[in-house]
Amino acid sequence: MTQTEQSWQWYDDNAGIYEELDPATLEFGRLLLDYADPVPGARLLDVGAGRGAVVRAALARGCLVTAGDAAPGMVARLRADFPTVAVSMLDAHRLAFPDACFDMVTAGFVIDLLSDPAVAVAEVRRVLRPGGVFALSVPGPLPHRGRWQWLVDLAQEFFPATVAEDRDGQTDVDVTGLLAAAGFTGLTRKDFEHPEPVSDPAALWDLFASRLPAAVSSGSVEWLPPDRAAEFHRRFLTGAEQMHANGGIAFDRHLTMYRALAPAA
Numbered sequence: 001m002t003q004t005e006q007s008w009q010w011y012d013d014n015a016g017i018y019e020e021l022d023p024a025t026l027e028f029g030r031l032l033l034d035y036a037d038p039v040p041g042a043r044l045l046d047v048g049a050g051r052g053a054v055v056r057a058a059l060a061r062g063c064l065v066t067a068g069d070a071a072p073g074m075v076a077r078l079r080a081d082f083p084t085v086a087v088s089m090l091d092a093h094r095l096a097f098p099d100a101c102f103d104m105v106t107a108g109f110v111i112d113l114l115s116d117p118a119v120a121v122a123e124v125r126r127v128l129r130p131g132g133v134f135a136l137s138v139p140g141p142l143p144h145r146g147r148w149q150w151l152v153d154l155a156q157e158f159f160p161a162t163v164a165e166d167r168d169g170q171t172d173v174d175v176t177g178l179l180a181a182a183g184f185t186g187l188t189r190k191d192f193e194h195p196e197p198v199s200d201p202a203a204l205w206d207l208f209a210s211r212l213p214a215a216v217s218s219g220s221v222e223w224l225p226p227d228r229a230a231e232f233h234r235r236f237l238t239g240a241e242q243m244h245a246n247g248g249i250a251f252d253r254h255l256t257m258y259r260a261l262a263p264a265a
């Protein structure tokens with residue numbers, strides 16, 4: 001399996017539930033499109049469109065939307081859900097479009113997944129007209145990361161194969177450097193926090209029980225032997241109780257958005 005195949009395989013497996021897993025997905029798509037700020041009628045390409053969070057917002061703004069994804073399951077759903085959009089299978093590293101044919105390219109939470117983001121950014125520049133806009137988002141820093149360490153430790157103990165590394169939730173990709181190297185100008189950036197308050201430990205368990213099994217398809221609680229599953233549940237609630245008593249539970253999400261211009265010809 002190549003790096004590119006790995007980057008979309010999980011999304012293909014979970015295309016049917018992707019937006020349902022995280023209610024913030026649609027809002028993040030809207031935020032990126034607002035930040036991109038297209039004029040009505042703009043020719044917009046959404047790369048790695050997933051279930052269409054950005055596509056939906058772009059249509060609402062009157063854009064002429066083209067969208068694609070490397071996951072066949074996502075592409076099938078995009079075609080069914082957005083019949084007016086030109087949808088195709090695409091690999092962000094090799095965009096099958098002519099030079100300078102879009103006014104705007106968007107990529108929500110895609111660049112950090114790619115095996116060679118510099119190649120993808122150069123492709124975006126190629127398909128943008130001079131002065132065209134590239135707007136993208138990546139997962140942002142987690143300022144309260146330490147408050148969740150109990151859950152990271154617990155997950156690593158019970159699902160070592162799935163939660164193998166601790167990347168602090170933040171992307172390693174140097175977006176600013178990538179955009180500058182590809183010749184983009186006028187770079188701006190914006191951070192956004194989306195707090196999702198959780199009322200009590202039982203509500204946190206419900207939230208994870210609804211999202212965790214699909215999110216960690218090779219290590220869901222349901223797959224544990226019954227005594228281990230009960231032990232996981234007990235220790236999860238203990239950790240959540242401590243967090244609840246120590247400042248409350250908030251399932252904060254963060255994103256960083258970038259907007260840049262393709263150089264004039």
Ligand SMILES: C[S@@+](CC[C@H](N)C(=O)[O-])C[C@H]1O[C@@H](n2cnc3c(N)ncnc32)[C@H](O)[C@@H]1O
Nearest residue numbers: 007008011048049050053070071091092108109
């Ligand atoms: C985190 S999801 C984001 C989906 C959507 N942009 C959103 O904001 O909801 C990342 C998407 O990128 C797609 N993807 C991964 N690698 C890709 C590649 N090389 N080319 C195009 N799409 C890719 C995945 O299949 C997935 O749908």
